[in-house]
Amino acid sequence: MVEKKEHELIVSVSPHIKGEESVSRIMWSVNLALLPAFLMSLYYFGPRALLVTLLCIGAAVASEYIIQKSLKKDVTVSDGSAFLTGLLLGMNLPPGVPFYIPIVGSVVAIVITKQLFGGLGYNIFNPALIGRAFLLISWPKAMTIWSESTAAFVGLDAKTTATPLGILKEEGLGKLIEMFGDKINLYTQLFVGNRAGSLGETSVIALLLGAAYLLYRGYITWHIPLSFLATVGVLAWIFGGKSGLFTGDPLIHLLSGGLMLGAFFMATDYVTCPTVRKGQIIFGIGCGAITILIRLKGGFPEGVMFAILLMNCFAPMIDRSVKTKQFGAIKETKK
Amino acid sequence: MLKLATFERGIHPEEVKELTEASPIVKAALPKRVVIPLSQHTGAPAKPEVVIGDLVKRNQLIGSGQGFVSASVHASISGKVIAIGSFPHPSGRMIQSIVIEGDGKDEEMSLKETPDYLNLSADEIKALIKDAGIVGLGGAAFPTNVKLSPPKEKPIDTVILNGAECEPYLTADHRLMLEQPEGIVAGLKIIMKTLGVTKGYIGIENNKPDAIEAMKKAVSSEESAYSLLPTPYSIEVYPLKVKYPQGAEKMLINAIKDREVPSRGLPMDVGVVVQNVGTAFAVYEAVRYGKPLIERIVTVTGRGIKEPKNMMVRIGTLMSELIEQCGGFTDGAVKVIAGGPMMGFAQWSLDIPVLKGTSGILVLTEKDYVSSEEYLPCIRCGNCIDICPMGLNPSMLSILSEKGRYEEAKEYNLFDCFECGSCAYVCPSNRPIVQFMRLAKSMVKP
Ligand code: SF4
Numbered sequence: 001m002v003e004k005k006e007h008e009l010i011v012s013v014s015p016h017i018k019g020e021e022s023v024s025r026i027m028w029s030v031n032l033a034l035l036p037a038f039l040m041s042l043y044y045f046g047p048r049a050l051l052v053t054l055l056c057i058g059a060a061v062a063s064e065y066i067i068q069k070s071l072k073k074d075v076t077v078s079d080g081s082a083f084l085t086g087l088l089l090g091m092n093l094p095p096g097v098p099f100y101i102p103i104v105g106s107v108v109a110i111v112i113t114k115q116l117f118g119g120l121g122y123n124i125f126n127p128a129l130i131g132r133a134f135l136l137i138s139w140p141k142a143m144t145i146w147s148e149s150t151a152a153f154v155g156l157d158a159k160t161t162a163t164p165l166g167i168l169k170e171e172g173l174g175k176l177i178e179m180f181g182d183k184i185n186l187y188t189q190l191f192v193g194n195r196a197g198s199l200g201e202t203s204v205i206a207l208l209l210g211a212a213y214l215l216y217r218g219y220i221t222w223h224i225p226l227s228f229l230a231t232v233g234v235l236a237w238i239f240g241g242k243s244g245l246f247t248g249d250p251l252i253h254l255l256s257g258g259l260m261l262g263a264f265f266m267a268t269d270y271v272t273c274p275t276v277r278k279g280q281i282i283f284g285i286g287c288g289a290i291t292i293l294i295r296l297k298g299g300f301p302e303g304v305m306f307a308i309l310l311m312n313c314f315a316p317m318i319d320r321s322v323k324t325k326q327f328g329a330i331k332e333t334k335k
Numbered sequence: 336m337l338k339l340a341t342f343e344r345g346i347h348p349e350e351v352k353e354l355t356e357a358s359p360i361v362k363a364a365l366p367k368r369v370v371i372p373l374s375q376h377t378g379a380p381a382k383p384e385v386v387i388g389d390l391v392k393r394n395q396l397i398g399s400g401q402g403f404v405s406a407s408v409h410a411s412i413s414g415k416v417i418a419i420g421s422f423p424h425p426s427g428r429m430i431q432s433i434v435i436e437g438d439g440k441d442e443e444m445s446l447k448e449t450p451d452y453l454n455l456s457a458d459e460i461k462a463l464i465k466d467a468g469i470v471g472l473g474g475a476a477f478p479t480n481v482k483l484s485p486p487k488e489k490p491i492d493t494v495i496l497n498g499a500e501c502e503p504y505l506t507a508d509h510r511l512m513l514e515q516p517e518g519i520v521a522g523l524k525i526i527m528k529t530l531g532v533t534k535g536y537i538g539i540e541n542n543k544p545d546a547i548e549a550m551k552k553a554v555s556s557e558e559s560a561y562s563l564l565p566t567p568y569s570i571e572v573y574p575l576k577v578k579y580p581q582g583a584e585k586m587l588i589n590a591i592k593d594r595e596v597p598s599r600g601l602p603m604d605v606g607v608v609v610q611n612v613g614t615a616f617a618v619y620e621a622v623r624y625g626k627p628l629i630e631r632i633v634t635v636t637g638r639g640i641k642e643p644k645n646m647m648v649r650i651g652t653l654m655s656e657l658i659e660q661c662g663g664f665t666d667g668a669v670k671v672i673a674g675g676p677m678m679g680f681a682q683w684s685l686d687i688p689v690l691k692g693t694s695g696i697l698v699l700t701e702k703d704y705v706s707s708e709e710y711l712p713c714i715r716c717g718n719c720i721d722i723c724p725m726g727l728n729p730s731m732l733s734i735l736s737e738k739g740r741y742e743e744a745k746e747y748n749l750f751d752c753f754e755c756g757s758c759a760y761v762c763p764s765n766r767p768i769v770q771f772m773r774l775a776k777s778m779v780k781p
């Protein structure tokens with residue numbers, strides 16, 4: 001018995017046991033964490049939301065499969081990361097986009113941004129965000145037609161309107177409050193997500209629910225979201241007011257646009273953010289500052305997407321310049 | 336409750352100590368044959384003192400240490416030397432070894448006891464330890480007498496006994512602390528006296544409350560070696576948080592003394608000498624009874640073993656014999672490891688001897704075993720950075736090594752990595768980070 005086994009012994013380098021984490025487990029957990037926000041998008045934007053999201057996911061998974069097959073690489077669609085890219089792209093699209101838009105966006109995200117850079121782990125930019133940026137630049141009209149949230153499943157012919165951030169930019173806070181009745185109602189509606197916007201970004205509460213799950217599981221840490229949100233809040237308060245410094249409304253900036261989705265689900269993308277926690281704080285601050293810069297001074301009402309993409313470029317550099325807290329680091333003092 | 340002492344970061348692998356922690360140490364059957372490598376320790380190999388055909392008795396010197404850092408080896412059974420040559424070693428290499436065919440009589444060479452060992456001088460103690468071929472039993476197998484002879488410019492003020500046993504599965508130290516606590520304390524006092532130190536600690540992970548109790552009792556009752564030490568002296572049993580790698584020297588010192596061994600440095604740089612509890616017991620037996628290191632406790636365990644046991648094993652016994660005595664393999668057994676699951680060596684054969692530093696023989700099954708052959712690119716999740724006890728960046732190091740940029744890896748403190756395996760344990764991409772570390776270390780000068 002003892003002898004018989006010999007030729008079957010497996011020899012490999014230590015450690016010989018491993019924790020349970022795997023790439024696919026993490027990716028599917030993130031997908032799961034987006035479920036509440038996805039359900040809210042169905043609630044507010046109807047079947048159209050389902051259609052757009054499914055198109056994104058389908059196109060993302062299919063293009064990953066096809067490109068991996070044609071490059072003769074292992075097919076990794078089951079790890080959930082292409083699915084996640086598709087889902088995130090869907091959540092970043094307006095509900096009423098024509099159906100070629102999700103498909104083109106997913107192909108750009110997966111083929112160009114991810115696989116041509118070497119696949120998962122090697123891409124510099126967040127694939128879903130590049131997909132969205134490409135769409136926004138190529139079809140600026142279609143990408144900025146916002147349907148009013150209906151919560152009534154009226155579907156395809158929902159009225160179009162502007163997003164709260166758009167109104168804030170063009171007509172000011174007063175108009176926005178007027179539209180929603182009073183300030184409290186404005187905040188409440190933003191919080192639950194009853195407003196125009198991209199599919200998955202509108203419901204703050206649903207996004208926070210998913211984020212709490214990821215924080216609890218340890219799949220994301222507080223470093224990026226907190227520094228990102230805090231920077232936006234503080235800068236909005238300082239510079240966001242019409243009547244001078246320190247008169248801005250931080251809450252409206254925090255609750256509107258794609259900030260929550262971006263801060264918890266897109267800026268935290270492992271591959272494209274710094275790995276060292278201290279560096280992540282720098283990254284988050286950078287994202288926050290650029291977001292506010294674009295929102296207040298730029299040509300677009302929303303800046304989260306470009307902020308994250310810009311900071312993606314800096315992630316490798318941040319990682320090289322921020323050192324981990326080394327055990328037994330020799331102090332530069334002479335004995 | 337008081338917060339237990341520990342170090343920063345680290346991991347919590349499944350302990351699986353229940354397989355053997357309640358099993359008293361049993362004597363393994365007298366081996367039919369032993370293979371005793373001349374190199375079982377850090378440092379120069381021993382020089383053979385016997386030739387083929389010689390008859391030897393148990394305890395007899397068969398290889399003597401060469402140079403300052405080296406250790407002697409002794410016959411662990413009586414019989415005839417039948418071969419001296421290269422034989423497989425748990426490290427995976429072929430090592431010069433002496434093979435003794437047993438005569439089944441287990442005749443011993445009588446030992447020189449020292450009942451009044453309390454009056455020995457430090458140099459006499461070190462000589463006895465050296466003659467007995469004692470090395471660290473925790474794994475690294477560094478010659479003990481060398482560790483007890485620090486250079487003058489490194490004053491030592493503390494001795495720590497390592498009873499953490501943080502490797503999952505292993506229970507050899509745990510059982511020893513339960514069954515021989517007085518001997519361990521006596522050994523600690525001998526070590527303290529040799530170093531002229533008055534402060535001693537015994538660090539034990541909190542998952543062994545019975546061992547903590549037993550050691551506390553032994554510390555307070557064991558008065559016999561009192562005169563050994565200058566008064567006032569103190570010995571403290573120190574419960575530690577259960578966390579891997581709590582038993583690594585640097586982590587242990589950090590937890591108990593809050594001192595950080597400097598990068599690339601040794602415990603003596605911060606005035607500490609660490610010894611494993613098993614080593615302390617061996618020191619006691621060597622100094623008191625003149626007993627050479629010819630046997631040790633080995634935990635034969637894992638779900639791949641039918642009857643897991645803690646065994647007192649003669650050095651040089653082949654693993655196959657021990658596995659047989661533990662009922663053989665269960666059906667799913669696929670991997671045999673010398674040592675623990677985190678830092679042990681996987682074996683390709685079972686005709687491999689137990690060494691002085693072999694604390695366990697672990698057999699994993701398909702269910703436990705995770706292949707490290709297939710791995711993915713680093714997804715930069717940062718898990719490894721969060722847990723590396725040395726505060727390194729294993730993600731960066733493994734990528735640099737993978738790309739052949741070894742010199743750059745050195746700048747990221749490659750040589751501070753002691754290959755504890757925690758990073759690979761948490762890596763979702765299943766990257767063989769330890770292998771990358773070893774590769775890089777072998778490619779650049781330290
Ligand atoms: S880098 Fe080295 S010291 Fe750090 S966790 Fe990995 S193996 Fe352990």
Ligand code: SF4
Pocket residue numbers: 275712713714715716717718719720729730733758761762763764765766
């Ligand atoms: S744990 Fe693995 S995947 Fe994560 S950063 Fe470290 S090496 Fe990369």
